[in-house]
Amino acid sequence: MKLKSTLALNMAKGFLVTAAIIIGEENKILIARRAASKHLAGYWEFPGGKVEKNEKEEDCLRRELMEELGINVSVINFFMLNHHQYKEKNITLKSYFCKVEEPENFCLNDHDKIEWVKVENLLDYQLAPADIPIAKALNERNSI
Ligand SMILES: Nc1nc2c([nH]c(=O)n2[C@H]2C[C@H](O)[C@@H](COP(=O)(O)OP(=O)(O)OP(=O)(O)O)O2)c(=O)[nH]1
Numbered sequence: 001m002k003l004k005s006t007l008a009l010n011m012a013k014g015f016l017v018t019a020a021i022i023i024g025e026e027n028k029i030l031i032a033r034r035a036a037s038k039h040l041a042g043y044w045e046f047p048g049g050k051v052e053k054n055e056k057e058e059d060c061l062r063r064e065l066m067e068e069l070g071i072n073v074s075v076i077n078f079f080m081l082n083h084h085q086y087k088e089k090n091i092t093l094k095s096y097f098c099k100v101e102e103p104e105n106f107c108l109n110d111h112d113k114i115e116w117v118k119v120e121n122l123l124d125y126q127l128a129p130a131d132i133p134i135a136k137a138l139n140e141r142n143s144i
Pocket of ligand 1: 017018019039040045046047048049050051084091093128129130131
């Protein structure tokens, strides 16, 4: 039984996922809470999503942010890569600093809540486990 579950874990599907670290007024960062019925429902994340075949990561971010939140973002630069193994899937999470063009026009299609949060308060939220290293790394920087 143990061998079977270990095998199942090793054979879990892998995905490349992008995450946008969107910096707004007062250097606050946008986080969004995953809606019910999604994997990790109720957890807060940096918006983004799975990279499609032949898609550039920057294009994925722009597409996902438009689909999920109805916003146009400019991708500024890459921040960090981390791997995380969930029970059902492995993800390689690549985060990028982004800027939103019109912060007031949000439309929540995949999330039930968004918040602008100071870097030092990010870890007070129930973040998706893969996002905790990102929040920690942001806290370790002197400025964002
Ligand atoms: N977008 C995003 N996903 C994250 C983060 N942290 C984290 O563990 N994930 C996980 C949750 C999901 O299992 C996976 C991304 O899938 P998704 O459901 O958001 O992406 P998607 O819209 O392209 O996928 P789908 O629902 O259409 O299948 O990565 C994060 O900060 N942002």
